Amino acid sequence: MTAEILSVGTEILLGDILNTNARFLSEELAKLGVNVYWQTVVGDNRGRLLAAYGLAFERGADLVIATGGLGPTEDDLTKETAAEYFGRKLVLHEESWERMLAHFRGRQMPPNNKKQAMLPEGAAVLANNNGTAPGCALERDGKMIVLLPGPPNEMEPMFLESVLPLLRPRTDHVLFSRTLKIVGVGESQAEILLKLLMDRQTNPTMALYAKTSEVWLRLTAAAPDEAAAKELIKPAAGEARRILGGSVYGEDGDTLAGAVVGLLRQRGLTIALAESCTGGALTSALVDVPGASEALLEGLVTYSNRAKAELLGVRAETLEKFGAVSEQTAREMAEGVRRASGASIGAATTGIAGPGGGTPEKPVGLVYITVSTDGKTEARECLFAGNRRKIRDRAVVTALDMVRKAAAGYSCST
């Protein structure tokens, strides 16, 4: 099956909004094994819309999925032109009309809203559970047009709830992916480690993606259905996990911070943080995880030497002799915040995030990260490339990974 994606809206052509709908649909259609050779963006214009439908079918599509332009105003023409292209009349769809009346119950409905309940005769109507404009699917001579609303929060659920079930019986295979999330190993190192395994695989295929301080390994299998694809992926994923060991922190929707909070809670551990160059970003990453407050006792952003001394007990001699950006200070920060808070784990960062403040001895990007536990304090000296934000993001990921490993090892030492 071959589909073309048609995004309708002058606001996309003006660059006012990013076309996330085309990406979402491309990704979903790829999973279904549907070929997409073209994506097109066109404005709300009758002539160009008619041309776009014609062109898509001429160049080989069986299916056109159009998003946007289903609104109540005169400008919205996607449905009208699709009906015209297939030679259909628009008729009032009672159920949609009643849904719309219910939606507006108690409030005055703008009269032009009725236009949204006018649908091409014979079309399959797709209910909108998140807005007023219903979608629809029209067919003629083995060609299909699916019309979906433009707002992603209406379009995406409608696709998943109503379009997927329509398309599945028409495709002969599905693509299913599983992603292993890796930290502490670079892309090229991961490639070397996995090369033999990756070369051997044809179904599932395996691909590496470099993210900020993370690497993702995506395994994609083609099979008649999702269950069969999952079975195909299982042995290769197991083998990759065996090779990568503790570097795999999670899968699919997992986040590194989520994995850290999960591990801390599972082991009944608590944590306290002392941040300098990461400036709250490490604390913030953990707080982003619902339930973080059970494990996170406090996070102190100690920019000034006063704060380092008074709140964390970093010694004046240490600051004087080695400076605020030093392994020694970082060690005393982690140990100090652990001691003061009574947490199982103390972690600290100090470094130079730039753009100013670098010297030949201590350049921009130099960051010390320390994690203190019951038995010992681990320290890492890092030199991160990139701008202020990238340096911070990389320091946060490294610190989270060090905490993860400390938490994983904790049960052994206590």
Add this chain to the structure above:
Amino acid sequence: MTAEILSVGTEILLGDILNTNARFLSEELAKLGVNVYWQTVVGDNRGRLLAAYGLAFERGADLVIATGGLGPTEDDLTKETAAEYFGRKLVLHEESWERMLAHFRGRQMPPNNKKQAMLPEGAAVLANNNGTAPGCALERDGKMIVLLPGPPNEMEPMFLESVLPLLRPRTDHVLFSRTLKIVGVGESQAEILLKLLMDRQTNPTMALYAKTSEVWLRLTAAAPDEAAAKELIKPAAGEARRILGGSVYGEDGDTLAGAVVGLLRQRGLTIALAESCTGGALTSALVDVPGASEALLEGLVTYSNRAKAELLGVRAETLEKFGAVSEQTAREMAEGVRRASGASIGAATTGIAGPGGGTPEKPVGLVYITVSTDGKTEARECLFAGNRRKIRDRAVVTALDMVRKAAAGYSCST
């Protein structure tokens, strides 16, 4: 002038990456007054690429801007097909070849890289200051194809540095925009305030955009050149600023955190933060601004009651009687962090970010924000809608705005 944007790459058709290039180019072309009626995405395929160039010119484009597919591999065909379409040979461009050799100095260059220095005969070559693949512009019979690399960090500077100067003389007017950034006033309130002014304007036009806890007012003027457009915008922008008063925190690239840090530094003020529900996000927002360390003394994320008591001096009776999420606790947090740090301003947040932890009396979204200065402590009780992240973002914006107002008023009270 009419342009069509052609994004080349199978990875876009598979939904692996979001097509931010098309949006960037659309926005830039709109500013130049260039019409864009179509955006097309096509894979790395000779036949389809040739068809795409042909189609764009047939349906009225004078200019096709293609991005992607300039890499060194056999798959990369954008340049080859453009040359073929205009009947040009590819020849070695010595300067690009030397740049590439210099880029790889000391490292081994993959041999297929030479392909990137092969450019269509007679093309204007666009230097790539951020990667190896040069861009180029070809013309024939009043039609132009501009080829740019796919990575946004190479494409965007190349467009601004090399393509803009090429296009400017060919357009008869420019669109120039200026954006006023507004905080503390909702979109509909801003609309009411500005309605008379907006209705009166035709050039510049004025449009409101709702952002998370901010509203942006964009004024766009059409004029023969940028200087004339700026002059057209000036009186309307001045009038809008007069109506909106202190709610306008900045313009264009300004951020609220940047405005706060700028104001603090300009007035020689320092700040310390005590965060509970915002969990480091407020500190992090300020630290994001280069030079923040001059004003920000410390940021304490005090999740536990111990931390609130020991680090901030919040009284046990206050926590017991009113709870951690209360105006009284928030007041003592801001006053405590200000006192302990010796900062000019202390700010604090405490609330329920959800998804758990809400009660009928203290629902999810309830946040107390306080700002303590020399003279007094201002407190605000907020009920924010949305998920955990939105509640945090809204609390951060509100806190920043309160700090901004406190800093602006500081000189009066001292």
